[in-house]
Amino acid sequence: MRKFKETGVVENVKIARDIYRLKIKIPDIVNSVEPGQFLNIYFQDSPKIFPRPFSIAGVDDNNILIIYKVVGSQTEKMSYWQKGFKIKVLAPLGNSFELDSENNVSYVLIAGGVGVAPLMFFRDRLFLMGITPYFFIGAKNRNELPIAEDTKSKLYLSTDDRSLGFAGNVVEHFKSMLGSIPKPVSVYACGPNQMNKAMAKLGIEQEMKLQVSLERVMACGLGICQGCTVKIKSATSDCHYSLVCKDGPVFKGEEIILTADER
């Protein structure tokens, strides 16, 4: 059950260029958190009023981990937070990744940049079940790759600038490897809108089972402001909107309609 907590920063470390891992102490929530869910962080006395939503990247003892990239003034503030800094959080929020109903599938995780966060948590969960997933991670360049090695997955790295791993984007990388991954595959993706869009298209073309975790600007994260819509294919009406915070953030690839100008 989601809870509003005043808590403290346990650790805040830089793991790549502009990318940080924040560990927050939330003991009574840790056991109920599922991969794919997110949390809200609240900021006090700022001209920017919205809380910021972050996918949960893992749990450890009494702590929840998130991975964030400095993209604006709020995340810049976060990058200065030190151990013991008091913050207000609401967690856990949203739905979660669903395990495939079949036993012998190949689990494939596709991450673009900090989109790696919810998939790392899902990887942990799979690993505990004795499953080693394929994990494709792409970034602009080697300095922005959130992880470089992994013992819990078969890791495939790519960079747009060819500085490390496969030269090109993560979707192209996955496509090039698709033939060598045992079928059937069950794919889980999280990344920038363009990547999610490309994955949704690929999922339909290849008739793959695909779950995508989406990101949106949110005012509340609770389903009340109705601001964070995604267009959903519907048999009954031309246009149906779901809320990323409440109905998502995880959606089936075939049900979402992503447009170019989503933020």
Next chain:
Amino acid sequence: MIDLNTKLGNRLSLSNPILTASGTFGYGDEISDIVDVELYGGIVTKSLTLKPREGNPPPRIVETPSGMINSIGLANIGVDLFLEEKADFLKIYRGKVIINIAGRTDFEYCEILKLLTEENWIDGFEINVSCPNVSEGGIEFGTDPKILSNLTRKLRDLTDKFLMIKLSPNVTDIRIPAETTQKCGADAVSMINTVYGSAIDINTKKPLINSVIGGLSGPAIKPIAIANIIKAYQVIDIPIIGIGGISRGEDVIEFMLAGASAVQLGTVHFYNPLAINEILQFLEEYCSQNNILSIGDIIGKAEV
């Protein structure tokens, strides 16, 4: 112990002067696991329309300095589904239940009111005549005195329950719609709804909100709300319910000094869902420190 009881005319009394603002608290049940809904004097629901509405295409919200612009477009489940799914929660709710109604025509407003006024668990209505985000209806009802008086009279004839009109600040002089609603039999006015606002992405040159112009809310509009309440308080006798960027207990006192008998918490629910706890505690402290026995004693006491 401070007396927070608040009487809004002859038809509605609240256990305290804090209500929720429409569209920022759903229908009460959505965040009742986080917020203690019983702490409010009452709930004002998300706007209901006769038929369900999908709402506007994205982007619907954008964060702006000390506020946000929204263009949700009255996305809601419609009155039938509301009665089916939300009534059970609101029936056992101990505070007052005020239903916010929006329509495209007089007929739609009247139909919804007729459907709901028979329900004994509903304590009153707030009429949204000031939504800036729908192409038909909405704000034009609130900005044209003739249309506003026709609608208010028709609704007054249909219900003996508390009837409150939510006014728009997007007018030259708020005193005109305020006087109009009083004359036509409304029990109260709530003000202000959102202020016209827009924002543009300097890289893409595109508006940051689908409808180009949306409704600005949050602390940014608080001074506008205070100014409008001061003006309206000078010309009407019916209670004013203050809305506009209230975040803290200090804000509630300021609104009441300006002339509000009660207030609504809105956008604050997004950035501080537990604001109600802090606000009630502050009201107690403020009143005891200033020897105020009843919170109602401060209404309109600003030396303006």
